[in-house]
Amino acid sequence: MSCVAIQEQIALGAAVPALEAHAISVSLPTWEDNIGYEEGDKRVIDTMVSGYPRFFIHLTIRKLAGICEQKFGVNGEQAMLFPTLRIAEACRDFMVHRSSQQGPAVPVRLVQFLISPENASASTATSMELHIVLFPADAFPLAKQFWQHAGLGISSRLAAHCLSMLPDELKPSSPKIPPPPMFTKRNASNRHYAKQASFSYSPQSTSPPPESITETFDADHATYLEERYGRNLPVEAASFAKRAMRRRIAGVLVHDTPNHWLQAGEQSAELGPSTRGVMEVSEEDVFLYPTGMSAIFSAHQLALGAMPLAKSICFGFPYTDTLKVLQKWGPGCHFFGHGLDKDIDELESQLAREHAENPGVPPALALFTEFPSNPLLRSADLPRLRALADKYNFLIVVDETLGNFANVEVLPHADVVVSSLSKVFSGDANVMGGSLVLNPKSRHYDVLKAHLSQTYEDSYFGQDAIYMERNSRDFRRRARTIDDNTEAVCDFLCAHPETVKEVFYPKYTTSRHYEKCRVSGAGYGGLFSVTFRHPQASRAFFDAMPFFKGPSLGTNFTLACPYTILGHYLELDWAAGYGVEEGLVRVSVGMEHRELLLQGFQKALRAAEKAASSIDRD
Structure with a gap:
Protein backbone atom coordinates (compact mmCIF):
# COMPACT_ATOMS: atom_id res chain seq x y z
CA MET A 1 0.00 0.00 0.00
CA SER A 2 1.49 3.33 -0.99
CA CYS A 3 1.69 6.15 1.50
CA VAL A 4 -0.71 8.61 -0.08
CA ALA A 5 -3.59 10.57 1.38
CA ILE A 6 -6.22 8.10 2.47
CA GLN A 7 -8.89 10.70 1.89
CA GLU A 8 -8.12 10.21 -1.81
CA GLN A 9 -8.29 6.41 -1.54
CA ILE A 10 -11.33 5.59 0.59
CA ALA A 11 -14.32 7.89 0.81
CA LEU A 12 -16.12 8.75 4.02
CA GLY A 13 -18.43 5.90 5.03
CA ALA A 14 -16.92 3.31 2.70
CA ALA A 15 -15.56 -0.05 3.78
CA VAL A 16 -12.06 -0.44 5.17
CA PRO A 17 -10.45 -2.39 3.54
CA ALA A 18 -11.88 -1.05 0.31
CA LEU A 19 -13.98 -3.31 -1.91
CA GLU A 20 -14.17 -5.95 0.83
CA ALA A 21 -17.61 -7.51 1.22
CA HIS A 22 -16.99 -8.41 4.86
CA ALA A 23 -14.82 -5.50 5.96
CA ILE A 24 -14.82 -4.83 9.70
CA SER A 25 -13.97 -1.12 9.60
CA VAL A 26 -15.26 2.04 7.96
CA SER A 27 -13.56 5.17 6.69
CA LEU A 28 -13.90 8.21 8.99
CA PRO A 29 -11.04 10.30 7.60
CA THR A 30 -11.31 13.54 9.59
CA TRP A 31 -11.82 14.54 13.20
CA GLU A 32 -15.09 16.23 12.27
CA ASP A 33 -16.26 13.05 10.53
CA ASN A 34 -15.84 11.15 13.79
CA ILE A 35 -17.76 13.78 15.74
CA GLY A 36 -20.45 13.70 13.05
CA TYR A 37 -20.66 9.94 13.38
CA GLU A 38 -21.19 10.22 17.12
CA GLU A 39 -23.77 13.00 16.78
CA GLY A 40 -25.71 11.34 14.00
CA ASP A 41 -24.81 14.02 11.46
CA LYS A 42 -26.69 13.32 8.22
CA ARG A 43 -23.60 14.32 6.20
CA VAL A 44 -21.74 11.37 7.74
CA ILE A 45 -24.49 8.86 8.42
CA ASP A 46 -26.01 8.88 4.94
CA THR A 47 -22.67 7.84 3.42
CA MET A 48 -22.06 4.80 5.60
CA VAL A 49 -22.21 1.37 4.02
CA SER A 50 -19.92 -0.38 6.50
CA GLY A 51 -18.86 -0.30 10.15
CA TYR A 52 -17.46 -2.37 12.99
CA PRO A 53 -19.80 -5.42 13.09
CA ARG A 54 -20.89 -5.18 16.73
CA PHE A 55 -21.81 -1.49 16.36
CA PHE A 56 -22.99 -1.43 12.76
CA ILE A 57 -25.23 -4.32 11.74
CA HIS A 58 -24.03 -5.43 8.31
CA LEU A 59 -26.39 -4.67 5.43
CA THR A 60 -26.57 -8.36 4.48
CA ILE A 61 -27.71 -9.21 8.01
CA ARG A 62 -30.26 -6.40 7.82
CA LYS A 63 -31.64 -7.77 4.58
CA LEU A 64 -32.03 -11.24 6.11
CA ALA A 65 -33.59 -9.75 9.24
CA GLY A 66 -36.05 -7.83 7.08
CA ILE A 67 -37.15 -11.06 5.38
CA CYS A 68 -37.57 -12.72 8.79
CA GLU A 69 -39.63 -9.76 10.02
CA GLN A 70 -41.91 -10.03 7.01
CA LYS A 71 -42.30 -13.79 7.41
CA PHE A 72 -42.65 -14.09 11.18
CA GLY A 73 -43.18 -10.63 12.66
CA VAL A 74 -46.49 -9.11 13.76
CA ASN A 75 -47.45 -5.54 14.55
CA GLY A 76 -44.20 -4.08 13.25
CA GLU A 77 -41.87 -6.30 15.28
CA GLN A 78 -38.16 -6.09 14.61
CA ALA A 79 -35.77 -9.03 14.61
CA MET A 80 -32.29 -9.92 15.79
CA LEU A 81 -30.70 -13.07 14.39
CA PHE A 82 -28.59 -15.58 16.31
CA PRO A 83 -27.01 -18.92 15.42
CA THR A 84 -28.26 -21.00 18.39
CA LEU A 85 -31.29 -21.28 20.63
CA ARG A 86 -29.24 -20.76 23.77
CA ILE A 87 -27.92 -17.41 22.52
CA ALA A 88 -31.39 -16.30 21.46
CA GLU A 89 -32.69 -17.21 24.92
CA ALA A 90 -29.88 -15.21 26.50
CA CYS A 91 -30.86 -12.18 24.42
CA ARG A 92 -34.49 -12.57 25.44
CA ASP A 93 -33.58 -12.95 29.11
CA PHE A 94 -31.38 -9.85 28.97
CA MET A 95 -34.12 -7.77 27.35
CA VAL A 96 -36.79 -8.94 29.79
CA HIS A 97 -34.56 -8.43 32.83
CA ARG A 98 -33.28 -4.99 31.86
CA SER A 99 -36.71 -3.68 30.82
CA SER A 100 -38.40 -4.97 33.98
CA GLN A 101 -36.02 -2.87 36.07
CA GLN A 102 -37.65 0.28 34.70
CA GLY A 103 -41.24 -0.82 34.05
CA PRO A 104 -43.21 -3.61 32.39
CA ALA A 105 -41.09 -6.33 30.85
CA VAL A 106 -40.79 -6.04 27.09
CA PRO A 107 -42.57 -8.87 25.22
CA VAL A 108 -40.02 -11.00 23.34
CA ARG A 109 -40.73 -13.96 21.07
CA LEU A 110 -38.34 -16.60 19.72
CA VAL A 111 -38.72 -18.30 16.35
CA GLN A 112 -36.61 -21.11 14.94
CA PHE A 113 -36.12 -20.85 11.16
CA LEU A 114 -34.67 -23.85 9.34
CA ILE A 115 -33.35 -22.94 5.89
CA SER A 116 -32.55 -25.67 3.36
CA PRO A 117 -31.06 -25.13 -0.11
CA GLU A 118 -33.40 -25.39 -3.05
CA ASN A 119 -33.12 -28.25 -5.54
CA ALA A 120 -30.97 -30.35 -3.21
CA SER A 121 -31.58 -33.99 -2.39
CA ALA A 122 -32.21 -34.97 1.19
CA SER A 123 -28.86 -36.74 1.30
CA THR A 124 -26.81 -33.75 0.13
CA ALA A 125 -28.74 -30.81 1.57
CA THR A 126 -27.06 -28.89 4.35
CA SER A 127 -29.59 -26.88 6.31
CA MET A 128 -28.92 -23.71 8.26
CA GLU A 129 -30.68 -23.02 11.53
CA LEU A 130 -31.48 -19.44 12.50
CA HIS A 131 -32.92 -18.35 15.82
CA ILE A 132 -34.91 -15.16 15.57
CA VAL A 133 -35.60 -12.83 18.48
CA LEU A 134 -38.70 -10.72 17.77
CA PHE A 135 -39.63 -7.67 19.83
CA PRO A 136 -41.50 -4.34 19.53
CA ALA A 137 -39.60 -1.81 17.46
CA ASP A 138 -39.15 0.59 20.37
CA ALA A 139 -37.23 -2.13 22.25
CA PHE A 140 -34.50 -2.21 19.62
CA PRO A 141 -31.94 -0.33 21.77
CA LEU A 142 -32.15 -3.12 24.37
CA ALA A 143 -31.64 -5.82 21.76
CA LYS A 144 -28.76 -3.85 20.31
CA GLN A 145 -27.08 -3.74 23.71
CA PHE A 146 -27.02 -7.53 23.79
CA TRP A 147 -25.77 -7.70 20.20
CA GLN A 148 -22.96 -5.26 20.98
CA HIS A 149 -21.91 -6.41 24.45
CA ALA A 150 -22.15 -10.18 23.96
CA GLY A 151 -20.84 -10.26 20.38
CA LEU A 152 -22.82 -13.42 19.62
CA GLY A 153 -24.95 -12.30 16.67
CA ILE A 154 -24.71 -13.99 13.29
CA SER A 155 -21.90 -12.94 10.97
CA SER A 156 -22.30 -11.32 7.57
CA ARG A 157 -21.00 -14.50 5.89
CA LEU A 158 -23.60 -16.60 7.67
CA ALA A 159 -26.30 -14.14 6.60
CA ALA A 160 -25.12 -14.24 2.99
CA HIS A 161 -25.07 -18.02 3.07
CA CYS A 162 -28.65 -18.12 4.38
CA LEU A 163 -29.81 -15.64 1.75
CA SER A 164 -28.27 -17.77 -1.00
CA MET A 165 -30.44 -20.73 0.11
CA LEU A 166 -33.76 -18.93 0.49
CA PRO A 167 -36.43 -19.72 -2.09
CA ASP A 168 -37.20 -17.05 -4.66
CA GLU A 169 -40.63 -16.29 -3.20
CA LEU A 170 -38.92 -14.94 -0.08
CA LYS A 171 -36.67 -12.67 -2.13
CA PRO A 172 -38.56 -9.60 -3.39
CA SER A 173 -37.55 -8.59 -6.90
CA SER A 174 -36.78 -5.13 -5.55
CA PRO A 175 -35.77 -5.95 -2.02
CA LYS A 176 -36.59 -3.28 0.47
CA ILE A 177 -34.01 -3.10 3.21
CA PRO A 178 -35.62 -1.89 6.43
CA PRO A 179 -34.50 1.55 7.50
CA PRO A 180 -31.23 0.76 9.26
CA PRO A 181 -31.90 0.81 12.98
CA MET A 182 -29.80 2.69 15.47
CA PHE A 183 -26.48 1.22 16.39
CA THR A 184 -26.37 3.31 19.52
CA LYS A 185 -23.33 2.95 21.72
CA ARG A 186 -24.60 4.53 24.88
CA ASN A 187 -28.08 6.01 24.60
CA ALA A 188 -31.01 6.17 22.25
CA SER A 189 -30.43 9.77 21.19
CA ASN A 190 -27.17 8.99 19.42
CA ARG A 191 -28.40 7.65 16.09
CA HIS A 192 -26.27 5.95 13.48
CA TYR A 193 -27.65 4.99 10.09
CA ALA A 194 -26.36 3.42 6.91
CA LYS A 195 -27.74 4.09 3.47
CA GLN A 196 -29.69 1.47 1.57
CA ALA A 197 -27.87 -0.78 -0.84
CA SER A 198 -28.70 -3.45 -3.39
CA PHE A 199 -27.39 -6.98 -3.07
CA SER A 200 -26.18 -9.46 -5.65
CA TYR A 201 -24.80 -12.95 -5.23
CA SER A 202 -22.00 -14.44 -7.25
CA PRO A 203 -22.03 -17.84 -8.94
CA GLN A 204 -21.38 -20.87 -6.82
CA SER A 205 -18.58 -23.41 -7.00
CA THR A 206 -17.80 -26.70 -5.32
CA SER A 207 -14.08 -26.32 -4.69
CA PRO A 208 -11.75 -23.78 -3.10
CA PRO A 209 -9.48 -21.54 -5.18
CA PRO A 210 -5.85 -22.64 -5.50
CA GLU A 211 -3.69 -21.22 -2.73
CA SER A 212 -1.24 -19.70 -5.22
CA ILE A 213 -4.05 -17.73 -6.82
CA THR A 214 -5.33 -16.32 -3.53
CA GLU A 215 -1.81 -15.19 -2.71
CA THR A 216 -1.21 -13.19 -5.88
CA PHE A 217 -4.55 -11.68 -6.83
CA ASP A 218 -5.10 -7.99 -6.12
CA ALA A 219 -7.91 -6.54 -4.01
CA ASP A 220 -10.54 -6.69 -6.77
CA HIS A 221 -9.80 -10.31 -7.49
CA ALA A 222 -9.64 -11.18 -3.81
CA THR A 223 -13.13 -9.76 -3.35
CA TYR A 224 -14.29 -11.81 -6.33
CA LEU A 225 -12.84 -14.96 -4.82
CA GLU A 226 -14.49 -14.18 -1.47
CA GLU A 227 -17.86 -13.81 -3.15
CA ARG A 228 -17.47 -16.71 -5.57
CA TYR A 229 -15.82 -19.37 -3.45
CA GLY A 230 -16.08 -18.30 0.16
CA ARG A 231 -19.43 -19.96 0.75
CA ASN A 232 -18.56 -23.23 -0.94
CA LEU A 233 -15.36 -24.61 0.47
CA PRO A 234 -15.62 -28.27 1.44
CA VAL A 235 -17.64 -28.88 4.59
CA GLU A 236 -14.71 -30.67 6.20
CA ALA A 237 -12.53 -27.56 5.77
CA ALA A 238 -14.22 -25.82 8.70
CA SER A 239 -13.34 -28.53 11.20
CA PHE A 240 -9.75 -28.66 9.95
CA ALA A 241 -9.50 -24.84 10.06
CA LYS A 242 -10.80 -24.68 13.62
CA ARG A 243 -8.44 -27.42 14.77
CA ALA A 244 -5.51 -25.65 13.09
CA MET A 245 -6.37 -22.39 14.85
CA ARG A 246 -6.78 -24.05 18.22
CA ARG A 247 -3.36 -25.64 17.81
CA ARG A 248 -1.86 -22.35 16.67
CA ILE A 249 -3.30 -20.50 19.66
CA ALA A 250 -2.23 -23.30 22.02
CA GLY A 251 1.30 -23.01 20.64
CA VAL A 252 1.67 -26.75 20.02
CA LEU A 253 2.36 -26.81 16.26
CA VAL A 254 5.99 -27.79 15.73
CA HIS A 255 6.02 -26.69 12.07
CA ASP A 256 3.39 -23.98 11.61
CA THR A 257 4.02 -23.02 7.99
CA PRO A 258 1.14 -24.68 6.14
CA ASN A 259 0.36 -23.94 2.51
CA HIS A 260 -2.98 -25.73 2.47
CA TRP A 261 -5.98 -25.64 4.75
CA LEU A 262 -5.54 -29.32 5.66
CA GLN A 263 -1.97 -29.32 6.93
CA ALA A 264 -2.09 -27.64 10.36
CA GLY A 265 -5.46 -29.20 11.13
CA GLU A 266 -4.92 -32.82 10.11
CA GLN A 267 -4.40 -35.57 12.66
CA SER A 268 -0.84 -36.24 11.47
CA ALA A 269 0.39 -32.67 12.11
CA GLU A 270 3.48 -32.71 14.31
CA LEU A 271 2.64 -31.44 17.80
CA PHE A 461 -19.53 -20.07 11.47
CA GLY A 462 -17.41 -22.46 9.44
CA GLN A 463 -16.71 -20.10 6.56
CA ASP A 464 -15.50 -17.41 8.96
CA ALA A 465 -13.18 -19.98 10.52
CA ILE A 466 -11.80 -20.89 7.10
CA TYR A 467 -10.87 -17.30 6.33
CA MET A 468 -9.50 -16.70 9.83
CA GLU A 469 -7.27 -19.77 9.59
CA ARG A 470 -6.00 -18.69 6.20
CA ASN A 471 -5.24 -15.18 7.46
CA SER A 472 -3.44 -16.37 10.58
CA ARG A 473 -0.86 -18.66 8.98
CA ASP A 474 1.77 -15.91 8.84
CA PHE A 475 0.69 -14.28 12.10
CA ARG A 476 4.10 -14.43 13.78
CA ARG A 477 5.96 -13.03 10.78
CA ARG A 478 3.50 -10.15 10.46
CA ALA A 479 3.64 -9.46 14.19
CA ARG A 480 7.42 -9.04 14.06
CA THR A 481 7.22 -6.57 11.17
CA ILE A 482 4.45 -4.59 12.84
CA ASP A 483 6.32 -4.53 16.17
CA ASP A 484 9.47 -3.15 14.54
CA ASN A 485 7.53 -0.52 12.58
CA THR A 486 5.63 0.61 15.67
CA GLU A 487 8.75 0.98 17.76
CA ALA A 488 10.36 3.14 15.06
CA VAL A 489 7.28 5.39 14.83
CA CYS A 490 7.00 5.79 18.61
CA ASP A 491 10.69 6.60 18.97
CA PHE A 492 10.25 9.26 16.27
CA LEU A 493 7.28 10.88 18.02
CA CYS A 494 8.99 10.80 21.42
CA ALA A 495 11.82 12.85 19.94
CA HIS A 496 9.46 15.85 19.59
CA PRO A 497 8.36 16.70 23.16
CA GLU A 498 7.74 20.34 22.24
CA THR A 499 4.58 19.23 20.40
CA VAL A 500 3.91 15.69 21.60
CA LYS A 501 2.67 15.52 25.19
CA GLU A 502 2.87 11.75 25.71
CA VAL A 503 3.23 8.55 23.72
CA PHE A 504 1.45 5.62 25.37
CA TYR A 505 3.35 2.48 24.37
CA PRO A 506 4.52 -0.52 26.42
CA LYS A 507 8.18 0.33 25.83
CA TYR A 508 7.65 3.51 27.89
CA THR A 509 4.38 2.93 29.76
CA THR A 510 4.56 0.71 32.90
CA SER A 511 7.45 -0.96 31.09
CA ARG A 512 8.74 -2.95 34.07
CA HIS A 513 5.45 -4.82 34.30
CA TYR A 514 5.37 -5.49 30.56
CA GLU A 515 8.92 -6.81 30.71
CA LYS A 516 7.91 -9.41 33.31
CA CYS A 517 5.78 -11.09 30.65
CA ARG A 518 7.60 -10.19 27.43
CA VAL A 519 8.80 -13.12 25.36
CA SER A 520 12.57 -13.02 24.97
CA GLY A 521 13.47 -11.01 21.88
CA ALA A 522 9.86 -10.05 21.16
CA GLY A 523 8.44 -6.57 20.63
CA TYR A 524 5.90 -4.26 22.20
CA GLY A 525 2.91 -4.78 19.93
CA GLY A 526 1.49 -2.72 17.12
CA LEU A 527 -0.65 -0.18 18.98
CA PHE A 528 0.15 3.17 20.55
CA SER A 529 -1.75 6.27 21.59
CA VAL A 530 -0.50 9.83 21.50
CA THR A 531 -1.60 13.12 23.04
CA PHE A 532 -0.51 16.65 22.20
CA ARG A 533 0.09 19.84 24.13
CA HIS A 534 -2.71 21.65 22.27
CA PRO A 535 -6.14 20.20 21.37
CA GLN A 536 -5.93 21.68 17.89
CA ALA A 537 -2.64 19.85 17.37
CA SER A 538 -4.45 16.52 17.94
CA ARG A 539 -6.98 17.35 15.26
CA ALA A 540 -4.37 18.59 12.82
CA PHE A 541 -2.19 15.51 13.37
CA PHE A 542 -5.11 13.14 12.83
CA ASP A 543 -6.46 14.91 9.75
CA ALA A 544 -3.01 15.06 8.13
CA MET A 545 -2.08 11.41 8.65
CA PRO A 546 -1.85 9.76 5.21
CA PHE A 547 -3.21 6.46 6.50
CA PHE A 548 -6.54 4.71 6.81
CA LYS A 549 -8.78 6.03 9.57
CA GLY A 550 -11.55 4.10 11.25
CA PRO A 551 -12.40 1.76 14.13
CA SER A 552 -10.55 -1.50 14.87
CA LEU A 553 -6.84 -2.27 15.21
CA GLY A 554 -4.26 -4.95 14.49
CA THR A 555 -4.64 -4.58 10.74
CA ASN A 556 -1.86 -5.22 8.24
CA PHE A 557 -2.27 -1.58 7.20
CA THR A 558 -1.94 1.43 9.49
CA LEU A 559 -5.28 2.45 10.95
CA ALA A 560 -5.97 5.39 13.28
CA CYS A 561 -8.90 6.84 15.20
CA PRO A 562 -9.62 9.60 17.74
CA TYR A 563 -10.28 6.92 20.32
CA THR A 564 -11.91 8.95 23.08
CA ILE A 565 -14.27 10.62 20.63
CA LEU A 566 -15.35 7.26 19.21
CA GLY A 567 -15.44 5.29 22.45
CA HIS A 568 -16.56 7.82 25.07
CA TYR A 569 -18.14 10.80 23.32
CA LEU A 570 -20.99 11.06 25.83
CA GLU A 571 -18.69 10.58 28.84
CA LEU A 572 -15.61 12.63 27.96
CA ASP A 573 -15.17 14.03 31.48
CA TRP A 574 -15.45 10.57 33.01
CA ALA A 575 -12.81 9.18 30.64
CA ALA A 576 -10.52 12.15 31.26
CA GLY A 577 -10.65 11.36 34.97
CA TYR A 578 -8.81 8.14 34.19
CA GLY A 579 -6.23 9.77 31.92
CA VAL A 580 -8.02 9.14 28.62
CA GLU A 581 -7.97 12.65 27.19
CA GLU A 582 -10.42 13.95 24.61
CA GLY A 583 -7.58 14.66 22.19
CA LEU A 584 -6.04 11.19 22.37
CA VAL A 585 -5.24 9.65 18.98
CA ARG A 586 -4.87 5.85 18.82
CA VAL A 587 -2.79 4.36 16.02
CA SER A 588 -2.50 0.74 14.96
CA VAL A 589 0.67 0.49 12.88
CA GLY A 590 0.77 -1.76 9.84
CA MET A 591 3.29 -3.43 7.56
CA GLU A 592 4.00 -0.55 5.20
CA HIS A 593 7.59 0.20 4.25
CA ARG A 594 9.16 1.83 7.29
CA GLU A 595 10.49 4.88 5.46
CA LEU A 596 7.06 5.59 4.01
CA LEU A 597 5.54 5.20 7.46
CA LEU A 598 7.97 7.65 9.00
CA GLN A 599 7.41 10.11 6.17
CA GLY A 600 3.67 9.91 6.79
CA PHE A 601 4.02 10.55 10.52
CA GLN A 602 6.49 13.35 9.86
CA LYS A 603 3.89 14.99 7.64
CA ALA A 604 1.25 14.65 10.36
CA LEU A 605 3.59 16.00 13.01
CA ARG A 606 4.40 19.07 10.91
CA ALA A 607 0.66 19.76 10.68
CA ALA A 608 0.39 19.43 14.47
CA GLU A 609 3.33 21.77 14.99
CA LYS A 610 1.82 24.32 12.63
CA ALA A 611 -1.54 24.18 14.46
CA ALA A 612 0.17 24.56 17.84
CA SER A 613 2.30 27.50 16.69
CA SER A 614 -0.72 29.32 15.30
CA ILE A 615 -2.45 28.95 18.67
CA ASP A 616 0.64 30.30 20.45
CA ARG A 617 0.72 33.33 18.15
CA ASP A 618 -2.94 34.05 18.85
Missing part, protein backbone atom coordinates in the same frame (compact mmCIF):
# COMPACT_ATOMS: atom_id res chain seq x y z
CA GLY A 272 4.85 -30.65 20.76
CA PRO A 273 4.80 -28.98 24.18
CA SER A 274 3.07 -25.61 24.22
CA THR A 275 5.11 -22.46 23.73
CA ARG A 276 2.59 -20.40 25.70
CA GLY A 277 4.61 -20.43 28.93
CA VAL A 278 2.65 -23.42 30.27
CA MET A 279 3.91 -26.53 28.49
CA GLU A 280 0.83 -28.58 29.36
CA VAL A 281 -1.57 -26.46 27.26
CA SER A 282 -3.21 -28.43 24.45
CA GLU A 283 -5.69 -27.67 21.71
CA GLU A 284 -8.36 -29.09 24.03
CA ASP A 285 -7.84 -26.07 26.30
CA VAL A 286 -8.64 -23.60 23.49
CA PHE A 287 -12.21 -22.57 22.70
CA LEU A 288 -13.20 -20.51 19.65
CA TYR A 289 -15.87 -17.82 19.54
CA PRO A 290 -17.37 -15.65 16.77
CA THR A 291 -15.86 -12.41 18.15
CA GLY A 292 -13.32 -11.30 20.73
CA MET A 293 -16.09 -9.74 22.76
CA SER A 294 -18.02 -13.01 22.86
CA ALA A 295 -14.90 -14.67 24.30
CA ILE A 296 -14.81 -12.03 27.06
CA PHE A 297 -18.56 -12.35 27.63
CA SER A 298 -18.24 -16.14 27.78
CA ALA A 299 -15.33 -15.93 30.23
CA HIS A 300 -17.55 -13.89 32.53
CA GLN A 301 -20.43 -16.35 32.10
CA LEU A 302 -18.00 -19.17 32.87
CA ALA A 303 -16.93 -17.45 36.09
CA LEU A 304 -20.56 -16.84 37.08
CA GLY A 305 -21.42 -20.49 36.47
CA ALA A 306 -18.36 -22.17 37.98
CA MET A 307 -17.32 -19.97 40.90
CA PRO A 308 -19.01 -18.73 44.11
CA LEU A 309 -21.07 -15.65 43.29
CA ALA A 310 -19.45 -12.27 44.01
CA LYS A 311 -18.69 -9.01 42.25
CA SER A 312 -16.05 -8.99 39.54
CA ILE A 313 -13.07 -6.64 39.40
CA CYS A 314 -12.23 -4.57 36.33
CA PHE A 315 -8.58 -3.60 36.65
CA GLY A 316 -7.35 -0.80 34.41
CA PHE A 317 -9.24 1.35 31.91
CA PRO A 318 -10.65 -1.28 29.55
CA TYR A 319 -12.22 -1.42 26.15
CA THR A 320 -15.70 -0.05 26.78
CA ASP A 321 -17.80 -3.20 26.34
CA THR A 322 -15.76 -5.25 28.79
CA LEU A 323 -16.79 -2.93 31.61
CA LYS A 324 -20.42 -3.00 30.40
CA VAL A 325 -20.49 -6.81 30.51
CA LEU A 326 -19.16 -6.89 34.07
CA GLN A 327 -21.69 -4.25 35.14
CA LYS A 328 -24.80 -5.61 33.40
CA TRP A 329 -24.48 -9.35 34.10
CA GLY A 330 -24.17 -10.80 37.57
CA PRO A 331 -23.84 -8.77 40.78
CA GLY A 332 -21.71 -6.00 39.22
CA CYS A 333 -18.05 -5.08 39.53
CA HIS A 334 -15.46 -3.00 41.30
CA PHE A 335 -13.67 -0.64 38.91
CA PHE A 336 -10.00 0.27 39.36
CA GLY A 337 -9.76 2.42 36.27
CA HIS A 338 -6.14 3.60 36.40
CA GLY A 339 -4.64 0.12 36.57
CA LEU A 340 -1.52 1.30 38.40
CA ASP A 341 0.34 -0.08 41.41
CA LYS A 342 -1.55 2.26 43.72
CA ASP A 343 -4.76 0.61 42.53
CA ILE A 344 -3.39 -2.77 43.56
CA ASP A 345 -2.69 -1.30 46.98
CA GLU A 346 -6.30 -0.14 47.18
CA LEU A 347 -7.58 -3.47 45.88
CA GLU A 348 -5.54 -5.40 48.43
CA SER A 349 -6.93 -3.29 51.27
CA GLN A 350 -10.49 -3.74 50.00
CA LEU A 351 -10.13 -7.51 49.68
CA ALA A 352 -8.69 -7.79 53.19
CA ARG A 353 -11.46 -5.64 54.62
CA GLU A 354 -14.27 -7.57 52.93
CA HIS A 355 -12.73 -10.89 53.90
CA ALA A 356 -12.46 -9.81 57.53
CA GLU A 357 -16.08 -8.65 57.59
CA ASN A 358 -17.46 -11.77 55.86
CA PRO A 359 -14.85 -14.54 56.01
CA GLY A 360 -17.24 -17.10 54.58
CA VAL A 361 -18.14 -15.01 51.53
CA PRO A 362 -15.72 -14.72 48.60
CA PRO A 363 -14.65 -11.08 48.19
CA ALA A 364 -14.43 -11.34 44.38
CA LEU A 365 -15.52 -13.51 41.48
CA ALA A 366 -12.85 -12.77 38.86
CA LEU A 367 -10.45 -9.97 37.99
CA PHE A 368 -10.49 -8.89 34.34
CA THR A 369 -7.55 -6.96 32.94
CA GLU A 370 -6.04 -6.20 29.54
CA PHE A 371 -2.32 -6.70 28.92
CA PRO A 372 -1.59 -4.04 27.88
CA SER A 373 -4.72 -1.93 28.15
CA ASN A 374 -6.66 -0.13 25.44
CA PRO A 375 -6.02 2.77 24.81
CA LEU A 376 -3.42 3.70 27.47
CA LEU A 377 -1.20 0.65 26.86
CA ARG A 378 -0.67 0.13 30.59
CA SER A 379 0.43 -3.27 31.84
CA ALA A 380 -0.67 -4.46 35.25
CA ASP A 381 1.66 -6.20 37.71
CA LEU A 382 0.33 -9.66 36.88
CA PRO A 383 2.46 -11.60 39.41
CA ARG A 384 1.15 -9.44 42.23
CA LEU A 385 -2.45 -9.78 41.04
CA ARG A 386 -1.92 -13.53 40.78
CA ALA A 387 -0.80 -13.65 44.41
CA LEU A 388 -3.95 -11.80 45.50
CA ALA A 389 -6.15 -14.14 43.47
CA ASP A 390 -4.50 -17.17 45.08
CA LYS A 391 -4.92 -15.69 48.54
CA TYR A 392 -8.59 -14.78 48.14
CA ASN A 393 -9.59 -17.53 45.70
CA PHE A 394 -10.82 -15.59 42.67
CA LEU A 395 -10.04 -15.95 38.96
CA ILE A 396 -7.65 -13.89 36.85
CA VAL A 397 -8.90 -13.32 33.29
CA VAL A 398 -6.39 -11.60 30.99
CA ASP A 399 -7.22 -10.12 27.60
CA GLU A 400 -3.99 -10.50 25.62
CA THR A 401 -5.29 -8.94 22.37
CA LEU A 402 -2.93 -5.98 22.31
CA GLY A 403 0.17 -7.77 23.55
CA ASN A 404 -0.66 -10.94 21.57
CA PHE A 405 0.97 -14.25 22.36
CA ALA A 406 3.84 -13.65 19.92
CA ASN A 407 5.05 -10.97 22.33
CA VAL A 408 3.85 -11.77 25.84
CA GLU A 409 3.40 -14.82 28.05
CA VAL A 410 0.46 -14.01 30.31
CA LEU A 411 -1.00 -17.50 30.65
CA PRO A 412 1.25 -18.49 33.61
CA HIS A 413 -0.37 -15.67 35.63
CA ALA A 414 -3.97 -16.27 34.49
CA ASP A 415 -6.70 -18.82 34.93
CA VAL A 416 -8.27 -17.78 31.64
CA VAL A 417 -6.80 -15.87 28.69
CA VAL A 418 -9.04 -14.30 26.06
CA SER A 419 -8.20 -12.60 22.79
CA SER A 420 -9.79 -10.95 19.78
CA LEU A 421 -8.60 -12.91 16.76
CA SER A 422 -10.11 -10.19 14.58
CA LYS A 423 -7.01 -8.07 15.21
CA VAL A 424 -3.38 -8.92 14.43
CA PHE A 425 -4.01 -12.69 14.43
CA SER A 426 -6.08 -12.09 11.29
CA GLY A 427 -4.65 -8.82 10.04
CA ASP A 428 -6.79 -8.65 6.91
CA ALA A 429 -9.79 -7.01 8.64
CA ASN A 430 -12.25 -9.20 6.76
CA VAL A 431 -13.37 -11.65 9.45
CA MET A 432 -14.21 -11.67 13.16
CA GLY A 433 -13.22 -14.23 15.77
CA GLY A 434 -12.21 -14.76 19.38
CA SER A 435 -10.53 -17.33 21.60
CA LEU A 436 -10.55 -18.44 25.23
CA VAL A 437 -7.68 -20.47 26.69
CA LEU A 438 -7.78 -22.31 30.01
CA ASN A 439 -4.56 -22.64 32.01
CA PRO A 440 -4.22 -26.35 32.90
CA LYS A 441 -1.94 -25.40 35.82
CA SER A 442 -4.66 -23.27 37.43
CA ARG A 443 -6.08 -24.52 40.73
CA HIS A 444 -9.51 -23.90 39.20
CA TYR A 445 -8.83 -25.75 35.95
CA ASP A 446 -10.90 -28.84 36.69
CA VAL A 447 -14.05 -26.96 37.62
CA LEU A 448 -13.65 -24.50 34.73
CA LYS A 449 -13.02 -27.27 32.20
CA ALA A 450 -15.94 -29.32 33.47
CA HIS A 451 -18.29 -26.34 33.23
CA LEU A 452 -17.14 -25.46 29.70
CA SER A 453 -17.42 -29.08 28.62
CA GLN A 454 -21.09 -28.98 29.59
CA THR A 455 -22.00 -25.51 28.34
CA TYR A 456 -19.72 -24.61 25.40
CA GLU A 457 -21.42 -24.16 22.04
CA ASP A 458 -19.40 -23.86 18.87
CA SER A 459 -21.27 -20.98 17.22
CA TYR A 460 -18.31 -19.89 15.07
